[in-house]
Amino acid sequence: MLRYTLMRLGIFVGCLLVVGGLVYSGILPRGLGDSNVLWVLLLALVVSAPISFVVLRKERDRASEQVVAKVDRAKATLEANRTQEDLADDLARAQRS
Template identity: 50%
Template sequence: MSTSPTAATLRYTGLRLGVFAGCFVVLAVLAYIGVIPESFGTANPLWLAVLAIVVSAPISLVLLRGQREAMSRQIVPRVERAKGRLNANQSMEDDAA
């Protein structure tokens, strides 16, 4: 079984990171101009990263639906084959016991 990531997985991951980076940049600019709080104490980069994760998650959920479905179509057959092998191994162990 190949454990290398598929093209759809790499594409989805790259797009997801792109959405996060875009949100981070927009939030950093908004914090710089004073629209949102710049930080809590001295945690400015961490605050912006957490906020970017929270903002980018629902955006990715909506915008990347097609890529996520394509990735799922490529992954599901491999998961099913792995489940089949696991069930076969378990039944062989049960027969041996």
């Protein structure tokens, strides 16, 4: 998961540098007034999102599998705890009868 996040951040930073260079050189518009930094950040985000979606598909699938495995383990642990509580409750009820 950390690897995917770092790779995605790297793509964003690369896009930020490219977009910043294009805005600085005048190929892309500078934005309105003092909004130049926000404009560059927004353009870099818009450009990096589809690139990340395509380039990091396998890494995203791997990260998703890790998350699913963690959720499944948590569900199994919860079910085991619930079963233990049910058994303890059944035993207590049987002893009272």
